[in-house]
Amino acid sequence: MAATLICFTIGFHTNAQTNTSVYDKALADSLGADEYGMKMYVLVMLKTGTNQTTDKATTDSLFKGHMQNISRLVSIKKLVVAGPLQKNEKNYRGIFILDVNTLEEARLLINTDPAIKAKLLDADMFLWYGSAALPEYLPYHEKVQKQSH
Template sequence: MKKALLLFTILLLYTSSYAQNDNPKYDASLALQLGADEYGMKSYVFVLLKTGTNTTTDEQFIADCFAGHMTNIAKLANAKKLIVAGPMGKNEANLRGIFILNVATIEEANQLLETDPAIKAKLLSAEVFPWYGSAALPEYLPYHDKVWKMNH
């Protein structure tokens, strides 16, 4: 009985130490600041922007809506709510761009998307999906300001 108990204890200690794979670079305060779970991940909302249903040919209206779209992107990025944005290349699926929103729910994402003039005007439509990615993703943003040469 004592041998079985000793063997069980050794086995238990071995498995718990084997299962534990601590990261020597782990920064608890950074993980907390970024909202990371134990895997260094968190929930976001991934947005696919598609061509909307508005087929207007009013060039000034379109230009104004897309100027507002770009202003809104900057506003959301400054508020740390939008961490990835970019256009898609020409494609048959009518995909125009993507956003990764730094929010946990579809409802929060939809509230942010309602602030976009091109989406409001139905020049763009948005499909939203829950997405699980690295909590460190927003940390690239300060570097982006150091690598672009021409304003877009």
């Protein structure tokens, strides 16, 4: 038992040293990371809004604008994650993770979305503490997407 504990302790200590040796201060600073490599974001849960229009041309146009707005928010480095959810009992439709510090900043950004303005979608927002490296995956997305929206 004591030998196992010593081996575990040595392994943990070695692993901890390895993690600190790969620390990149310049990268951490450029991403706004705290000492744990984390930062604050806003998690947006998109849900069905109060506008229940069935006019296909209208909804198609608004959701086309929704997708264009997503691309715009990515291009200005404010949106780091977006995606739809499968049908569920809470009527949640999708998520955004916005690279902003406050709910007010997030509200200003999501109000630029035509589907939200038209109330086809509504949003619940939460401050969320996650990895500061999250935006780093974005350049790879274009390399793995065969078709754009």
